[in-house]
Amino acid sequence: MATESYEAAIKGLNDLLSKKTDLGNVAAEKIKVLTQELKELDSSNNDAVERIKSGFTHFKTEKYLKNDALFSDLAKGQSPKFLVFACSDSRVCPSHILNFQPGEAFVVRNIANMVPPFDQKRHSGVGAAVEYAVVHLKVENIVVIGHSCCGGIKGLMSIEDDAAPTQSDFIENWVKIGAPARNKIKEENQDLSYDDQCNMCEKEAVNVSLGNLLSYPFVRAAVVKNTLAIRGAHYNFVKGTFDLWELDFKTTPAYAFS
Amino acid sequence: MILLPPRLSIPNNCDKVKDFEKAQLRIPSSFRRKAANLQTMASGKTPGLTQEANDFTSGENNTDDVFDDMKQRFLAFKKLNYMDNLEHFKKLADAQAPKFLVIACADSRVCPSAVLGFQPGEAFTVRNIANLVPSYESGPTETKAALQFSVNTLEVENILVVGHSRCGGIQALMSMEDEGDSRSFIRNWVIVGKKAKESTKAVASNLHFDHQCQHCEKTSINHSLERLLGYPWIEEKVRNGSLSLHGGYYDFVNCTFEKWTVDYEGSRGGKKEGSGIAVKNRSVW
Numbered sequence: 191m192a193t194e195s196y197e198a199a200i201k202g203l204n205d206l207l208s209k210k211t212d213l214g215n216v217a218a219e220k221i222k223v224l225t226q227e228l229k230e231l232d233s234s235n236n237d238a239v240e241r242i243k244s245g246f247t248h249f250k251t252e253k254y255l256k257n258d259a260l261f262s263d264l265a266k267g268q269s270p271k272f273l274v275f276a277c278s279d280s281r282v283c284p285s286h287i288l289n290f291q292p293g294e295a296f297v298v299r300n301i302a303n304m305v306p307p308f309d310q311k312r313h314s315g316v317g318a319a320v321e322y323a324v325v326h327l328k329v330e331n332i333v334v335i336g337h338s339c340c341g342g343i344k345g346l347m348s349i350e351d352d353a354a355p356t357q358s359d360f361i362e363n364w365v366k367i368g369a370p371a372r373n374k375i376k377e378e379n380q381d382l383s384y385d386d387q388c389n390m391c392e393k394e395a396v397n398v399s400l401g402n403l404l405s406y407p408f409v410r411a412a413v414v415k416n417t418l419a420i421r422g423a424h425y426n427f428v429k430g431t432f433d434l435w436e437l438d439f440k441t442t443p444a445y446a447f448s
Numbered sequence: 449m450i451l452l453p454p455r456l457s458i459p460n461n462c463d464k465v466k467d468f469e470k471a472q473l474r475i476p477s478s479f480r481r482k483a484a485n486l487q488t489m490a491s492g493k494t495p496g497l498t499q500e501a502n503d504f505t506s507g508e509n510n511t512d513d514v515f516d517d518m519k520q521r522f523l524a525f526k527k528l529n530y531m532d533n534l535e536h537f538k539k540l541a542d543a544q545a546p547k548f549l550v551i552a553c554a555d556s557r558v559c560p561s562a563v564l565g566f567q568p569g570e571a572f573t574v575r576n577i578a579n580l581v582p583s584y585e586s587g588p589t590e591t592k593a594a595l596q597f598s599v600n601t602l603e604v605e606n607i608l609v610v611g612h613s614r615c616g617g618i619q620a621l622m623s624m625e626d627e628g629d630s631r632s633f634i635r636n637w638v639i640v641g642k643k644a645k646e647s648t649k650a651v652a653s654n655l656h657f658d659h660q661c662q663h664c665e666k667t668s669i670n671h672s673l674e675r676l677l678g679y680p681w682i683e684e685k686v687r688n689g690s691l692s693l694h695g696g697y698y699d700f701v702n703c704t705f706e707k708w709t710v711d712y713e714g715s716r717g718g719k720k721e722g723s724g725i726a727v728k729n730r731s732v733w
Contacts, residue, residue: 245565
């Protein structure tokens, strides 16, 4: 589809070539290369669409149509037992690693699988997901899953200690939620290599998120009532391992001194 | 051509449990040791926050079952997918090079990996309530961070915003009062989709509420796509052709998937009715 900018560019080229006719061959060669590049661009776009289409067709024939009862129940409503926080990293989808089927897990994915503390203005996105899952869907478990080679955690660890805040760096502003983890690792594990520090920070940042979950009153209430369990996890895809641990928070019956 | 690893087949539960039990007898001792380690790690300590497995009260037996179940799931993934594709996972361990950024809803029924068959390494995925993209000027930072990383660092070639039927978030948006309880997180978030609600009410207020919601679900995708173009680094890449924006709508009642692509040149050409962007290559599967 011809557009104004294209028309203007062609006109400019024609004007030039009418003045310098010996450039005609050079121009022809370059235009051939450009045409080929544009063809490839268009076909890679089509490849992407074909990829999604074949994925959906496979899902429809192998899963949806073979599990009629399940999917017609799901069409009416969902009652997942899990709320899962996972990183947006393309390598760590919880449906793969933990084989979650449709309907089993309400999943929030963001950079470095962070749960920020309660803040209705700045962090309404995560807050909305936690509120919906805990209060409306009444999930029984929250799992925050960290992972190896996390770019977000690497970003967190490489923030300079005394750097002035950079408004334009959104990634930095987001991963700073994990700052307590970074500070702890830098203090207690100075002797470790940068990579080892990052690895420890991946797990410690999960703990920060678990603590932040308790800043949501509805989460705290459910945990105290024992209707909600909170776990942290770490998926290491270099070694093929999965670690799981629990946040334990409860009040014991009062002990009377008398 | 990308060599796709074999898909993790998700079989009927009963059969697989039997197979897995049989399979356990054949697992070599080295693997059994690893499995034992996983058990220890699962109940092991991590700085300051865990208790010994023995201390669990009887009331928590259910959660133990659930987490035993998780362990079995992970071991199945490891055996059936990871170990068979070690080469592929080693490469992934070094770096990821996904071609897609997918923005989908957190709803348990619409995982893009399941519905669209994305394998590890293919799609950088953001999931939030109602698959909303806030505007560049005034959104929470979590989405912006993901857009910055996926587009500028990973250099994905496609962004796909996927909406779906019976979306609770959109329903909340459509049913909330204009002057409601502003202490609710859900309200503070779904209000990002306010424009979609207004445009739905303008054209579809005579329809049944469920149909209004469906209209809003689709309109909201287009509004999110429009807001994506408000991010300077995204607009630049769309303009020079290295990034394409797509919308998708998954209807799990009828099992159809509708997909369309943003026509950037057409969008700049003139204001289109409703959402402000022009689309092309619409198809339904």
